[in-house]
Every structure is written in C-alpha cells, then in structure tokens.
Amino acid sequence: MFLSGILFCLFTVAMAENKLTSVDFEIFGNVQGVCFRMYTEDQGQSLGLSGWVKNTRQGTVVGQIQGPQDKVNDMKVWLRSVGSPSSRIDRAVFSNQRDISKLEIHGFSTRY
Structure with missing residues (x-):
C-alpha cells in the first residue's frame, strides 16, 4: 500500500512536468529599444x-x-521580473493560458 502511494505520487509529478501549456503575454514598461525581444x-x-x-x-x-x-x-x-539588462518592466499580463496536447509553434522567434 505504501509503495503504491509513492508510485502514484511520482507518476503524478512526472505527468505534471510533461503537461504542455500555452500562454500569451504582454509586457509594459521601458521594453522597446533595449533588446528586450x-x-x-x-x-x-x-x-x-x-x-x-x-x-x-x-x-x-x-x-x-x-x-x-x-x-x-x-x-x-523571467518576463515579469528580469527582462533585458536595460529594460524596466512595469507590468506583465498573461492571458489565454491553456493546456495543449502538442506544440503548435516550433522554435522561438522574433516577429516583425
């Protein structure tokens, strides 16, 4: 019984780590012209x-x-509190957070 409880906990933690999520963000402050992107x-x-x-x-x-x-x-x-060295982050807004079954975007890029 004890061993099955430990295995269940480990399984739950492993599943949480593998869960994929997507979230939109908007960062306010001095975040343009300071290499933030x-x-x-x-x-x-x-x-x-x-x-x-x-x-x-x-x-x-x-x-x-x-x-x-x-x-x-x-x-x-990181987006809420670090940013680029010359930036000043006043506020970070996160929205539309949702679980996803697979990545919808591949790689990380800057858009213009």
Whole structure:
C-alpha cells in the first residue's frame, strides 16, 4: 500500500512536468529599444520553449510561449521580473493560458 502511494505520487509529478501549456503575454514598461525581444528569444530557447515575441505600436512587447508547464512558469517569472539588462518592466499580463496536447509553434522567434 505504501509503495503504491509513492508510485502514484511520482507518476503524478512526472505527468505534471510533461503537461504542455500555452500562454500569451504582454509586457509594459521601458521594453522597446533595449533588446528586450532578443533577450526574450534567447531565454525562451535556453528553456527549450517554443513561441514568438514582437513589439507593438503601443510601446509594449507581446508574444506567446508554449512548452512544459514548469518551464513556461519559469519564463513567466523571467518576463515579469528580469527582462533585458536595460529594460524596466512595469507590468506583465498573461492571458489565454491553456493546456495543449502538442506544440503548435516550433522554435522561438522574433516577429516583425
């Protein structure tokens, strides 16, 4: 009984790590002209995520990230609090978070 409980817990943790998620983001602050997109693309690639990032006419940066839920959460923390060295992040908004069965985007890129 005890062993089956441990196996169930390990299985649950393994399944949570393999769960794929997708989330849209918009970052407000001083995030244009400070290499924010380049650093975002590099960070996404280093975490093994798929997605895209681009500037808006309103002075924000928007994008989408997809991948394992734990890595997407790591990227959300990075977008909310780190960014590029010269950026100033005032606010990060995440929306449309959903579970996905497979990646809909392959690789991480900057869109224009």
